[in-house]
Amino acid sequence: MKNSFLVTNRSVLVFLLCLALFTLGVTVLAEATGAGVISTSFVKTLGKTLCLCLIAIAMDVVWGYCGILSLGHFAFFGIGGYAIGMWLMYARTHDIVVGSLSNDVIPATSAEISDAIGTQIFGVVGSSEFPLIWAFAHSLPLQLAAVVIVPGLLALVFGWLAFRSRVTGVYLSILTQAMTLALSLYLFQNDSGLRGNNGLSGLQNMPGSDLGQDVLSIRFFWASAVALGLGYVLFAFVISGKMGSVIRAIRDDEARVRFLGYHVESYKLFVFTITAMVAGIAGALYYPQAGIINPAEIAPIASIYLAVWVAIGGRGRLYGAVIGATFVSLLSSWFTGGGAPNIDLGFYEIVWTDWWLVLLGLSFVLVTLLFPKGIGGLFDYITINREKGPKA
Amino acid sequence: MSALLEVSGVSVTFDGFRAINNLSLSINEPELRAVIGPNGAGKTTFMDIITGKTKPDTGHVLWGEQSRNLLGMSESAIAREGIGRKFQKPTVFEAQTVRENLAMALKNKRGPFDVLFYRKSAEGATRIEELAAEVGLTEQLPRTAGELSHGQKQWLEIGMLLAQDPRLLLVDEPAAGMTPAEREHTTDLLVRAAKTRAVIVVEHDMEFVRRLNCKVTVLHEGSVLAEGSLDHVTANPQVIEVYLGR
Ligand SMILES: Nc1ncnc2c1ncn2[C@@H]1O[C@H](COP(=O)(O)OP(=O)(O)OP(=O)(O)O)[C@@H](O)[C@H]1O
Ligand SMILES: [Mg+2]
Numbered sequence: 074m075k076n077s078f079l080v081t082n083r084s085v086l087v088f089l090l091c092l093a094l095f096t097l098g099v100t101v102l103a104e105a106t107g108a109g110v111i112s113t114s115f116v117k118t119l120g121k122t123l124c125l126c127l128i129a130i131a132m133d134v135v136w137g138y139c140g141i142l143s144l145g146h147f148a149f150f151g152i153g154g155y156a157i158g159m160w161l162m163y164a165r166t167h168d169i170v171v172g173s174l175s176n177d178v179i180p181a182t183s184a185e186i187s188d189a190i191g192t193q194i195f196g197v198v199g200s201s202e203f204p205l206i207w208a209f210a211h212s213l214p215l216q217l218a219a220v221v222i223v224p225g226l227l228a229l230v231f232g233w234l235a236f237r238s239r240v241t242g243v244y245l246s247i248l249t250q251a252m253t254l255a256l257s258l259y260l261f262q263n264d265s266g267l268r269g270n271n272g273l274s275g276l277q278n279m280p281g282s283d284l285g286q287d288v289l290s291i292r293f294f295w296a297s298a299v300a301l302g303l304g305y306v307l308f309a310f311v312i313s314g315k316m317g318s319v320i321r322a323i324r325d326d327e328a329r330v331r332f333l334g335y336h337v338e339s340y341k342l343f344v345f346t347i348t349a350m351v352a353g354i355a356g357a358l359y360y361p362q363a364g365i366i367n368p369a370e371i372a373p374i375a376s377i378y379l380a381v382w383v384a385i386g387g388r389g390r391l392y393g394a395v396i397g398a399t400f401v402s403l404l405s406s407w408f409t410g411g412g413a414p415n416i417d418l419g420f421y422e423i424v425w426t427d428w429w430l431v432l433l434g435l436s437f438v439l440v441t442l443l444f445p446k447g448i449g450g451l452f453d454y455i456t457i458n459r460e461k462g463p464k465a
Numbered sequence: 466m467s468a469l470l471e472v473s474g475v476s477v478t479f480d481g482f483r484a485i486n487n488l489s490l491s492i493n494e495p496e497l498r499a500v501i502g503p504n505g506a507g508k509t510t511f512m513d514i515i516t517g518k519t520k521p522d523t524g525h526v527l528w529g530e531q532s533r534n535l536l537g538m539s540e541s542a543i544a545r546e547g548i549g550r551k552f553q554k555p556t557v558f559e560a561q562t563v564r565e566n567l568a569m570a571l572k573n574k575r576g577p578f579d580v581l582f583y584r585k586s587a588e589g590a591t592r593i594e595e596l597a598a599e600v601g602l603t604e605q606l607p608r609t610a611g612e613l614s615h616g617q618k619q620w621l622e623i624g625m626l627l628a629q630d631p632r633l634l635l636v637d638e639p640a641a642g643m644t645p646a647e648r649e650h651t652t653d654l655l656v657r658a659a660k661t662r663a664v665i666v667v668e669h670d671m672e673f674v675r676r677l678n679c680k681v682t683v684l685h686e687g688s689v690l691a692e693g694s695l696d697h698v699t700a701n702p703q704v705i706e707v708y709l710g711r
Contacts, residue, residue, distance in 0.1 A: 316581045318565045322558045329556050332516060333629065334544035334575045343577045 078310055085309045088392055089302055096298040103294075105287035113287045117362045120294035122402055124359035125382075127301045129398035130391045131348035131355070132379050134308050137388030138317065139344045140324030142242075144376045145231075145249030148256050149224035149349040151371035153356030155260075156223060158273035158366050159207060160216035164280035166193045167211070197271045204266030220357040221350045228349030229342065236338040236345075241327070253373045260368035272367025276360050290362065297358045301395075304351050308391055311347070320344060381437045387449025396448050405429065467530070469494035469663045470633055475514060475524030477507075477687075484510045485521065486687035494632060497659035499674045499695075500667045502684035503707060508667045509553055511684065512635045516550050517543045529632075545575060549631030553638045553667075555618035559611030563602055563621055566610050567593045570625035592628070599654070600624040615642040623654065633663045640673050652676045671695075683707075 079085060101107040103116050111119075128150050135141050170189040174181040181189075192201040209215035235248055263269035279289055312320065319340060322330045327337050360366045378401075386397020407413055408429035416423040425432075444450055468491040477485040485507045492498055500508055513519035515526060517540040526535040528546060535543055544550075557566050571589060573579070597603045600620040605613060610621060619642060626634055636655065640648045648670075656677065658664055668674055674681060674695055681698050683690040685707050691698040698704050 311581065314585070315568060315583045316577070318558075318561060318569050319580055321560060322569060325558055325560055326556060328518075328540075329552075329558070331540035332518075332544050332550050333570055333625070334541050335580075336539070336541045336575065336577075339577050343581075 078313060079306075082309055082313055084392065085306060088305055088395070092298055092302050092305075096295065099294060100291065103287070103291045105285070105291045113290045116287075116290040116294050118403075118406065120290065120297045120362045121359050122399055123294070123297035123301045124355045124362070125402050126395045126398045127297070127304045127355035127358075128352045128379065129382050129386070129394040130301075130304060130308050131351045132383050133386075133388055133391055133394035134312060134320075135344055135348045136380065136383060137390070137394070138312050138324065139320045139341060140327075141341060141345060142246045142380065143249045143345065143348075144246050144373065144380065145253040146348065146352045147375035147379055148253040148371050149228060149352035150356035150359070150375075151256075151366065151368075152224045152227070153220045153353030154360035154366045154370070155267060155273065156216050156219040156353070157357040158276050158360055159210040159267075160213050161276045161278070161280065161361060162194060162273050163190065163207065163210035164213070165275060165278055166190045168280055169193070195268065198263040198269050200263075206266050217357075220353050224353035225346050225350040228346040232342045232345040233338075236341045239338075250373050250376070253371060253376055257368045257371040257373070260371065267368075270367055270369075272365055272370075273360075274365040276366065277362070277364035279361075293358065293362050297362075300354055300358055304354070305391060305395075307351070311344075312391070381433065383447075384437060385440050385447050387447025389446075390449045392452075393447055393449025400448065401433070405433070408432070468492065468527075469496075469529065470515070471525070471527040471532070472511075472515070473525050473527075475521045475526065477510060477514065477519060477521045484687050485514065488524070488684075488688050490682060490689060492633070492663045492665060494663045495659055495661050497656060497664045497677060497679040498666070499677050499679055499681045500665060500684060501669070501671075501674060501681060502690075506684040507687040508684055509637055510687075512550060512637055512665075512667070515543075515633075515635060516540060516548060541575070544629070544631075547630075547632035548635065549626045549629040549633070550635045551619075551622045551626050551637055551639060553641075555615065555622050557610045557613075557618050557621050557625070559609070561610060562607055563597070563610055563613070564593060564606045566621055567596055567606075567624055567628050570628035572628065572630040596624045596628050599627065601650070616644070616647055619643060620647075623651070627658065631662065634658060634665070636664065636666045638667055638669065640668060640670060648673055649676070671699075 099111060099116065099119055102110040104111070104113050128146060132143070132146050135143050135146065167186070167190055170186055170193060174186065174189065187203070188201060191203050195201055195203075203210075209219065231249075231252055235245055240248060259265055260267055261270050267273065277286065277289070282289075284292075311317065319330065319335055323335075323337055323340055330337050382397040382401045383394045384397070385401055386395065387393030408425045411426060413425040413429075415425060440447055446453065471491040473489045475485055475488045476483065488507070488511065490511075500511070502508055510519060514521050515535065517535065517538055520536065527533065528535050528548075533546075535546070538546070558569070561569075568589065571592060573583065573589075593606070594603070597606050600623055602617065602620055602624060605617065610618065613621060619639060623636070623639060626636070639651050639655070643651065652673065655664055655666055659679070666674075666677060680693065681695050682692045683698050683701075683704050690707065691701045691704050
């Protein structure tokens with residue numbers, strides 16, 4: 074079954090091939106595994122970009138295929154990041170605390186160790202107590218499970234409430250935006266249990282491992298590439314065949330789909346939840362490469378960017394989302410990172426760190442108006458021309 | 466032979482305007498029934514009520530052997546009960562191919578996971594070919610539905626209706642935009658379908674209704690004005706008045 078699906082979907086194979094070649098290329102050029110042409114920090118940037126591609130294809134499925142303009146998927150991404158970040162921070166602090174206490178004459182009790190870890194982690198918000206949500210932070214498997222379960226459950230409950238009352242279109246977008254805003258505001262509070270606006274930091278260090286950042290960065294890069302490949306296959310499977318047909322039909326005329334006997338709300342809930350879970354995984358891979366997560370990452374604007382990437386890349390095609398996320402996020406870090414030379418107009422200097430957002434907004438408007446199919450639409454011209462070629 | 470569908474005492478008000486007024490009607494299985502009536506008589510609204518699109522203020526809609534009440538059910542659940550509908554304005558999924566449209570309508574399990582793991586079967590493909598042949602769209606199967614002519618879209622929607630294999634077909638003005646030959650074909654199709662199921666056809670065209678050769682219900686201002694053979698109802702002075710007086 075899987076075989077026949079992959080064989081009939083050649084574009085998936087092409088994508089996997091490109092991804093594999095890209096991964097190989099980076100590996101050969103990276104510091105830890107190859108020529109050292111690509112710096113460790115750039116390997117991290119590329120790895121993070123792959124994670125952004127993963128959430129972008131999730132966004133494309135939920136918006137481009139199912140027609141739900143969710144402006145909240147970055148919340149799920151952030152939750153995935155927090156879930157893994159809690160373990161990373163706990164385990165590392167635990168190692169440090171145990172290491173420093175081991176010199177004492179009297180061995181420390183487990184309560185003392187726990188107190189010391191608490192003070193280390195929560196000192197910045199004036200506390201040393203472990204909040205309830207940290208109950209499983211000591212366990213990697215449980216926090217890994219939380220990476221998919223928590224976003225999945227949140228999406229399930231939120232989606233059930235929203236879809237059941239048949240909230241659609243702009244109202245639904247606003248609702249998802251409100252959800253993100255609420256979550257981010259909650260996390261900003263010191264007593265949220267997640268260190269308020271300090272967020273979680275030091276996530277780039279792998280507890281219990283003495284591997285250097287060069288090695289860790291390439292491993293996370295590989296993990297991100299594998300996750301993107303698997304995610305791509307998963308979503309290509311979902312949008313292929315009859316499921317894809319029903320999902321696109323819901324996007325185009327959901328009332329009509331109901332009269333064919335399909336329970337539209339279940340389908341939306343399925344798509345919303347599965348994409349939220351993948352967004353969680355993407356976040357869990359992203360933040361260890363970023364090293365820090367704080368509530369600002371979940372701010373509503375992040376989810377809007379996500380929609381912009383997908384629109385610019387071309388929605389309704391998975392590779393379009395990948396192109397959009399790669400292109401815009403790399404360009405964005407180039408502009409905001411001071412990579413782009415400022416333009417001196419004599420009377421005014423265009424400083425790209427300030428003007429980049431304006432440029433992005435303009436391109437979004439232009440693409441939406443003039444090229445609704447986005448960058449991915451260019452591939453249509455190529456294939457159409459090729460089809461026309463021999464006949465002419 | 467008991468009634469498959471029984472509508473009794475149904476009323477609907479839109480912003481104070483009574484579109485359906487104490488309407489009662491029942492249909493057997495199998496049976497072919499034509500519903501006629503002037504514009505705004507409430508024919509489409511009547512179908513909206515049966516299919517769950519519009520909730521009536523009062524009345525009952527009872528269905529099947531167990532006389533289940535359809536009124537509390539969602540549109541999709543009603544469709545799964547075996548009630549299929551063709552809309553007045555042809556509504557097909559224009560961005561998808563004719564084949565995909567038919568495949569979606571095919572009678573199969575409707576749950577998300579059934580659909581996710583559904584893979585094309587030989588029987589399904591044969592059934593689609595048969596349906597396409599029946600509605601004359603064999604050539605068009607790989608085409609995008611949006612490219613079809615108005616008449617072809619009508620056909621596609623009729624094909625989708627047959628694909629669902631419903632017990633009750635509600636067909637709203639199927640012949641609009643069709644050539645005389647196509648109209649004749651539609652009549653044949655509906656008459657054949659009605660050999661094994663209940664079919665309710667709404668149509669303005671009297672010639673069309675005459676060819677259906679079945680019991681006719683005349684709606685006017687949301688209630689039944691007359692019922693019987695076409696000759697019987699057209700002889701009814703009230704019906705003449707309604708039709709001539711509009
Ligand atoms: N959703 C609605 N809101 C307000 N009024 C409505 C609504 N739906 C129908 N109506 C009104 O109810 C009346 C019956 O409409 P309906 O569409 O059922 O008529 P019809 O018999 O199908 O007419 P036609 O032959 O033109 O298709 C009309 O006066 C219409 O304007
Ligand atoms: Mg009508």
